[in-house]
Amino acid sequence: MPAAKPRTMPGVLELLPLDQVAFQGMLDTIRRNFERYGFLPVETPAMEFTDVLLTKSGGETERQVYFVQSTGSLEQGERPELALRFDLTVPLARYVAEHERELSFPFRRYQIQRVYRGERAQRGRFREFYQCDIDVIGKDHLSVRYDAELPAVIHSVFRELAIGPFTIQLNNRKLIRGCFEGLGIADPARQMAVLREVDKLDKRGAGAVRDTLTGTDYGIEPATVERIMRFVETRSRSHAQALEQLAALDSGSELQRQGVAELREVLTLVRAFGVPETAYALNLSIARGLDYYTGTVYETTLDDHPQVGSICSGGRYENLAGQYTSSHLPGVGISIGATRLYWQLREAGLIRTADSTVQALVTQMDEAELPRYLELATMLRNAGIATEVQLEPRKLARQFQYADRAGIRFVLVLGSDEIAKGTVTVKDLRKQDQYEVRREELAKALRVEIEQAVVMGAGTR
Amino acid sequence: MPAAKPRTMPGVLELLPLDQVAFQGMLDTIRRNFERYGFLPVETPAMEFTDVLLTKSGGETERQVYFVQSTGSLEQGERPELALRFDLTVPLARYVAEHERELSFPFRRYQIQRVYRGERAQRGRFREFYQCDIDVIGKDHLSVRYDAELPAVIHSVFRELAIGPFTIQLNNRKLIRGCFEGLGIADPARQMAVLREVDKLDKRGAGAVRDTLTGTDYGIEPATVERIMRFVETRSRSHAQALEQLAALDSGSELQRQGVAELREVLTLVRAFGVPETAYALNLSIARGLDYYTGTVYETTLDDHPQVGSICSGGRYENLAGQYTSSHLPGVGISIGATRLYWQLREAGLIRTADSTVQALVTQMDEAELPRYLELATMLRNAGIATEVQLEPRKLARQFQYADRAGIRFVLVLGSDEIAKGTVTVKDLRKQDQYEVRREELAKALRVEIEQAVVMGAGTR
Numbered sequence: 001m002p003a004a005k006p007r008t009m010p011g012v013l014e015l016l017p018l019d020q021v022a023f024q025g026m027l028d029t030i031r032r033n034f035e036r037y038g039f040l041p042v043e044t045p046a047m048e049f050t051d052v053l054l055t056k057s058g059g060e061t062e063r064q065v066y067f068v069q070s071t072g073s074l075e076q077g078e079r080p081e082l083a084l085r086f087d088l089t090v091p092l093a094r095y096v097a098e099h100e101r102e103l104s105f106p107f108r109r110y111q112i113q114r115v116y117r118g119e120r121a122q123r124g125r126f127r128e129f130y131q132c133d134i135d136v137i138g139k140d141h142l143s144v145r146y147d148a149e150l151p152a153v154i155h156s157v158f159r160e161l162a163i164g165p166f167t168i169q170l171n172n173r174k175l176i177r178g179c180f181e182g183l184g185i186a187d188p189a190r191q192m193a194v195l196r197e198v199d200k201l202d203k204r205g206a207g208a209v210r211d212t213l214t215g216t217d218y219g220i221e222p223a224t225v226e227r228i229m230r231f232v233e234t235r236s237r238s239h240a241q242a243l244e245q246l247a248a249l250d251s252g253s254e255l256q257r258q259g260v261a262e263l264r265e266v267l268t269l270v271r272a273f274g275v276p277e278t279a280y281a282l283n284l285s286i287a288r289g290l291d292y293y294t295g296t297v298y299e300t301t302l303d304d305h306p307q308v309g310s311i312c313s314g315g316r317y318e319n320l321a322g323q324y325t326s327s328h329l330p331g332v333g334i335s336i337g338a339t340r341l342y343w344q345l346r347e348a349g350l351i352r353t354a355d356s357t358v359q360a361l362v363t364q365m366d367e368a369e370l371p372r373y374l375e376l377a378t379m380l381r382n383a384g385i386a387t388e389v390q391l392e393p394r395k396l397a398r399q400f401q402y403a404d405r406a407g408i409r410f411v412l413v414l415g416s417d418e419i420a421k422g423t424v425t426v427k428d429l430r431k432q433d434q435y436e437v438r439r440e441e442l443a444k445a446l447r448v449e450i451e452q453a454v455v456m457g458a459g460t461r
Numbered sequence: 462m463p464a465a466k467p468r469t470m471p472g473v474l475e476l477l478p479l480d481q482v483a484f485q486g487m488l489d490t491i492r493r494n495f496e497r498y499g500f501l502p503v504e505t506p507a508m509e510f511t512d513v514l515l516t517k518s519g520g521e522t523e524r525q526v527y528f529v530q531s532t533g534s535l536e537q538g539e540r541p542e543l544a545l546r547f548d549l550t551v552p553l554a555r556y557v558a559e560h561e562r563e564l565s566f567p568f569r570r571y572q573i574q575r576v577y578r579g580e581r582a583q584r585g586r587f588r589e590f591y592q593c594d595i596d597v598i599g600k601d602h603l604s605v606r607y608d609a610e611l612p613a614v615i616h617s618v619f620r621e622l623a624i625g626p627f628t629i630q631l632n633n634r635k636l637i638r639g640c641f642e643g644l645g646i647a648d649p650a651r652q653m654a655v656l657r658e659v660d661k662l663d664k665r666g667a668g669a670v671r672d673t674l675t676g677t678d679y680g681i682e683p684a685t686v687e688r689i690m691r692f693v694e695t696r697s698r699s700h701a702q703a704l705e706q707l708a709a710l711d712s713g714s715e716l717q718r719q720g721v722a723e724l725r726e727v728l729t730l731v732r733a734f735g736v737p738e739t740a741y742a743l744n745l746s747i748a749r750g751l752d753y754y755t756g757t758v759y760e761t762t763l764d765d766h767p768q769v770g771s772i773c774s775g776g777r778y779e780n781l782a783g784q785y786t787s788s789h790l791p792g793v794g795i796s797i798g799a800t801r802l803y804w805q806l807r808e809a810g811l812i813r814t815a816d817s818t819v820q821a822l823v824t825q826m827d828e829a830e831l832p833r834y835l836e837l838a839t840m841l842r843n844a845g846i847a848t849e850v851q852l853e854p855r856k857l858a859r860q861f862q863y864a865d866r867a868g869i870r871f872v873l874v875l876g877s878d879e880i881a882k883g884t885v886t887v888k889d890l891r892k893q894d895q896y897e898v899r900r901e902e903l904a905k906a907l908r909v910e911i912e913q914a915v916v917m918g919a920g921t922r
Contacts, residue, residue, distance in 0.1 A: 036850030052467065098468060269835070324466070
């Protein structure tokens with residue numbers, strides 16, 4: 001009698017094998033591009049001490065933390081000492097502060113791991129999900145040039161993921177804050193509140209935001225709101241236009257002019273990094289919710305699927321790890337929420353189930369010839385072709401059916417005819433094609449077919 | 462003022478970036494070989510419902526579970542509903558039972574994820590560690606031939622990891638149990654107890670085991686103990702010898718003869734799978750602690766480092782998921798504890814810190830030429846070479862020092878001379894070599910060097 005119903009908790013995305021292949025392919029692409037741009041891997045434990053994890057956060061984040069206790073600690077009614085990480089930024093801060101003397105700066109790290117949030121169960125909200133982060137951390141100082149490198153990485157990742165045209169939207173918090181100060185909104189808390197409203201522009205629409213800002217909560221003069229709106233509605237359609245729009249804003253406070261100068265340098269270098277101008281734009285409404293961004297901020301959206309929202313966000317911060325060290329560690333980073341991205345792309349029909357990682361199945365015609373089948377498989381595996389062998393006797397039709405259902409492309413038949421001739425019959429289930437090749441040429445023939453599929457973007461590698 | 466001391470919990474292995482590169486290289490090798498043998502990826506959530514996770518286990522395992530609670534649940538004083546997985550076998554059983562109708566059988570899955578155990582803090586004991594598992598699960602039936610496939614995968618993994626000669630040791634629980642029955646030890650609980658003592662043979666030595674078995678706890682006749690000892694001390698030194706030793710045991714109970722027949726088939730096929738006979742052996746003392754193994758059992762040891770213990774273990778079980786489903790799901794699997802393995806290899810001096818994943822650093826000679834440096838980097842990245850660019854001005858000597866410390870092999874210099882000639886100066890820090898190449902031939906030249914390093918087993922890819 002089964003003792004428990006097999007089930008997973010709500011809010012996790014557990015995938016069937018071929019979907020996992022597709023998802024893993026996405027993570028591999030992200031990792032490959034992070035490495036290509038010279039970022040180094042870091043992994044941190046899923047659990048951190050609660051006093052380390054919760055120094056800064058409060059409110060919403062703390063409410064969503066998962067606490068961890070061993071059996072003994074639980075039985076003794078102790079307060080939990082451990083909790084699961086809710087992002088990769090706090091662990092990064094702890095890592096850099098803890099290992100500061102052993103790291104080279106600027107420290108360029110990537111981290112691809114799962115994070116945990118006790119979210120209310122809701123469609124599209126995950127309690128466990130992958131984040132794929134890169135950050136560059138400076139010691140005392142970090143040039144704004146690094147702010148231009150991250151869009152180049154973002155472009156490289158999403159170009160290779162091939163999920164359609166996308167735009168990396170750029171802004172700078174100094175520019176927004178400078179502009180607001182110029183309009184008489186000088187109090188930082190009030191600036192943040194207006195920023196939060198403005199951040200909703202693309203979601204709620206201009207009318208709703210305008211009403212809120214002139215309403216009783218904010219009570220800003222309609223004329224001032226108009227100027228705020230004109231500012232935040234600024235979007236560039238080309239590199240030249242972005243520079244013109246910035247030139248028009250190059251006045252006012254020191255802060256505003258500094259924001260303009262930084263954005264100009266970033267835009268100029270983004271182009272020098274080889275990012276095509278169709279892939280990036282100024283968007284002066286981008287503010288990012290988090291308080292700790294201080295300069296450049298990024299969001300990335302799919303041109304044909306705006307409803308998906310930002311698929312990669314981040315920005316520049318002044319001091320990564322003030323809660324752990326007195327060293328001054330400025331940085332810039334971005335994050336891709338891979339689980340949510342995968343889920344949304346699948347919902348939008350932009351990704352399909354991948355072909356299997358298994359590329360070839362060696363069928364079994366005659367049990368007595370099993371050693372030959374195994375030898376053939378070994379030959380293919382040594383040539384780097386992922387190969388499964390039919391080990392149990394089964395009707396040939398069922399072996400083909402299995403390969404088809406499992407998404408295996410090449411089915412190999414080694415019957416008495418083929419053995420006599422020194423050949424193998426290849427059935428290509430994708431091309432619906434069949435041919436015979438000499439045994440010693442088989443691996444090469446399959447490699448050619450597999451490489452072609454990669455070039456055409458149809459294969460898993 | 463820092464609010465908290467940055468630190469990690471005891472019992473986790475957090476690595477510096479270049480060590481992480483080495484560890485990641487190990488995981489990549491394991492994964493590549495799992496895929497090459499036709500295993501499909503599966504990932505499961507770190508958390509499971511406690512009633513699902515703890516159906517079977519008891520005693521030691523349950524004492525070591527980490528329970529998880531959200532803030533709300535904790536505040537309301539509820540019993541935890543969730544816990545972190547302590548292995549990948551229970552989640553596999555739950556996964557197969559939950560998705561049974563959507564999977565193709567035999568189901569061949571690999572899973573490389575972290576597991577959690579509330580172990581007592583102790584050197585070499587980890588509370589969070591990677592397991593790398595493969596299992597083949599049949600529906601109703603699974604041929605013993607699959608038991609022969611797993612040693613082929615183990616051989617492929619450890620050959621490529623290149624950590625020295627190793628031996629996959631094979632035994633069969635039916636053979637041991639049959640032999641014990643023949644010696645009058647028929648009670649299953651008593652068999653298990655003797656097996657547990659025998660399992661300590663390589664650790665405690667023959668004398669200590671003999672004393673325990675003839676002592677008051679067991680009270681077995683010295684003559685019988687001698688026969689047990691002669692049996693469990695059986696080790697083969699060649700394929701032919703293994704078959705001879707089995708032939709000598711092919712008598713006695715039905716169970717014993719069945720064990721001999723299975724082991725003979727497995728050994729014969731392991732050889733047909735292309736595993737050299739130096740890499741496997743009969744070892745009739747191998748029993749594996751866990752009760753659920755029913756047939757073939759494996760352990761793998763490093764010939765030159767026996768103190769490391771088994772680096773890959775597993776076996777055949779009769780029914781994977783009886784606690785969740787009435788379907789009969791026999792299987793065979795192995796597990797590599799990668800974190801512990803990495804730690805032990807490092808302790809034994811068998812692995813060194815890897816070269817960086819960053820392969821080239823484009824230096825900065827003249828700030829005004831930054832766009833050229835970026836263009837060069839883009840060219841290299843498009844050719845698949847992981848490249849970092851020096852973005853901030855810095856003395857050239859310090860740029861070289863940085864590359865050296867960071868383990869970056871190629872340092873590229875593009876001074877006014879090189880720009881005028883259309884060349885790049887390459888400094889190969891590994892070979893202590895320097896040369897000039899034409900700009901358009903740079904990527905190819907570096908690729909050749911990198912591929913050579915891979916062939917010679919010295920590089921990370």
